[in-house]
Amino acid sequence: MLMFIVLTLTGCVxxxxxxxxxxxxxxxLSIRPWRWLGVAAVLSGLLFSASYLPVNSALFAWLVIMMLCIGLLPFAALLKPPVEDSVSER
Incomplete structure (x- = not known):
């Protein structure tokens, strides 16, 4: 179960x-190694989930985690502190 979640979240990131x-x-990140590694991680997460859950439940859980992760990742950039300008105010 833990491998399913870790692989799916890592692949989405x-x-x-x-x-x-x-x-x-x-x-x-460059497309060639990292995007293909992400796709492999997401698909192997699906295989891990199908090994201990029924196939339709595994597919549903996999899709829900991917939708949640990919939907919330763009908003995580809002948590970064703002970048200070190099020009100081006078």
């Missing part, structure tokens, strides 16, 4: 960070 519109990093 890697997919988000490799997208061009992400707001966490200055530049997105």
């Amino acid at each position: 890697l997919l988000y960070l490799s997208h061009s519109n992400q707001q966490w990093l200055q530049r997105p």
Whole structure:
């Protein structure tokens, strides 16, 4: 159960960070290794969940966790402190 959640969340974070519109990093992660690793992690999370849950329950839980994670990740950038300007106020 823990591997299912960890793999799915890690895969969603890697997919988000490799997208061009992400707001966490200055530049997105490169597509070639990181996005494919994210897809592999998400799919292996589905396989882990199907190993101990019925298939339809595993698919439902997997989709709900992915929707929740991908829906909330863009808002996590709002938790970062604002970047100070290099020009000080006079």
